[in-house]
C-alpha cells in the first residue's frame with residue numbers, strides 16, 4: 092500500500108504556508124497562500140528598509156519642508172507689505188503708542204494680532220499677498236492691539252506659528 096505523506100505527515104508541510112523570498116534581505120519567510128502575491132518582506136524592519144517606502148518617506152519630508160518654506164516666505168511678504176505697515180501704524184495711533192497691557196508708552200512697541208496672523212492665513216486659505224489684501228478680517232484693526240515686547244512675549248503666541256488647531260485648543264483652555 093503506497094501511502095504518500097500528506098500535510099502534517101510530510102516533513103516539508105508548512106501548515107499550508109508558502110515559502111517566499113524577502114525582496115530586501117533575500118531571507119526566506121512563510122506566508123499563507125492569500126498573501127502569496129502581496130507579501131514582499133520578511134519583517135517590518137525589511138518593510139521599513141524597502142526602497143519604495145524610503146522614497147515615499149523622502150518625498151513626504153521634502154513636501155513638508157517645501158510647504159513650511161512657502162508659508163514662511165508668504166508670512167514675510169505680507170509683513171513687509173505697505174498694507175501691513177499701514178495696519179500697524181493704525182493700531183499704534185489708535186492706542187496712542189501705549190502698551191495695552193502694562194501702559195508703557197512709546198518703547199519697543201509691536202502690533203499684536205489678537206486672533207493670530209498664521210491662523211487667519213489658514214482659515215481664509217490665503218496663499219498669496221494678493222489674496223491677503225482682499226481679506227477684511229486680516230486687516231481689521233479691531234483684531235490688533237499695541238503691546239510692548241515684554242508683554243507681547245507673555246501672550247503665548249509671540250514668535251510662534253500656532254496652527255489653527257493649536258490656537259483653538261489654547262482658546263478652549265482659557266475659556267474653561
Ligand SMILES: [Zn+2]
Nearest residue numbers: 113116133137
Ligand atoms: Zn527581509
Ligand SMILES: [Zn+2]
Nearest residue numbers: 190193239242
Ligand atoms: Zn507692556
